Amino acid sequence: MKKSRQMTMLTCSITAAAILAAPGAWSALAQDKASGKTAEEAAPYKKKTERELRRQLTTMQFEVTQNEGTEPAFKNRYWNNKKQGVYKCIVCERQLFTSNTKYKSGTGWPSFYAPYNSANVAYREDNKFFYTRVEVHCSQCGAHLGHVFNDGPKPSGKRYCMNSAAMKFIEKRPTAKQPAQGKQPAQGKGPEGDKGPAGVKQPAKEN
Numbered sequence: 140m141k142k143s144r145q146m147t148m149l150t151c152s153i154t155a156a157a158i159l160a161a162p163g164a165w166s167a168l169a170q171d172k173a174s175g176k177t178a179e180e181a182a183p184y185k186k187k188t189e190r191e192l193r194r195q196l197t198t199m200q201f202e203v204t205q206n207e208g209t210e211p212a213f214k215n216r217y218w219n220n221k222k223q224g225v226y227k228c229i230v231c232e233r234q235l236f237t238s239n240t241k242y243k244s245g246t247g248w249p250s251f252y253a254p255y256n257s258a259n260v261a262y263r264e265d266n267k268f269f270y271t272r273v274e275v276h277c278s279q280c281g282a283h284l285g286h287v288f289n290d291g292p293k294p295s296g297k298r299y300c301m302n303s304a305a306m307k308f309i310e311k312r313p314t315a316k317q318p319a320q321g322k323q324p325a326q327g328k329g330p331e332g333d334k335g336p337a338g339v340k341q342p343a344k345e346n
């Protein structure tokens with residue numbers, strides 16, 4: 140009898156631990172979802188009509204995003220784009236990828252090993268080809284983006300093979316607009332102006 144009581148207590152403590160862990164798990168999930176949304180994305184999305192889309196998009200952009208078309212390899216805008224910045228959905232501007240996870244796949248299409256945020260893309264089985272592929276689309280407006288394969292680099296091992304036509308690249312501007320972060324001496328007026336540590340010289344501005 141004593142033994143069975145001990146067992147019961149053990150079971151209870153595991154259950155309690157599981158319950159205690161649950162709120163943390165939920166909030167982590169909520170954070171992950173929240174972090175992928177800008178203020179404009181948080182507003183409910185109103186689906187565009189075909190007429191609106193045809194007006195907004197080029198023929199190729201419409202074909203790719205609305206009819207699951209594929210643009211030609213190497214003859215698209217971003218396959219070799221090495222600039223720093225973000226890739227947004229061409230239809231609804233949801234942020235899909237960043238240059239941080241873009242890599243050279245050699246396929247002729249822009250390739251990434253991970254999306255900007257897992258909540259911003261969604262997946263569907265695609266049986267149109269002679270083998271099953273996993274289709275990737277924008278989770279907000281449903282625009283077709285491309286496919287994901289399991290032959291990507293570390294750390295994910297995934298290759299998000301995207302169509303340039305489904306995305307709009309926004310280049311990350313060099314910090315021109317941002318105020319200096321307190322490291323630059325303020326025109327010789329600052330108290331540390333002549334006492335800066337040796338070796339931390341500001342590079343001379345060219346041109």
Ligand SMILES: [Zn+2]
Nearest residue numbers: 228231277280
């Ligand atoms: Zn979208």
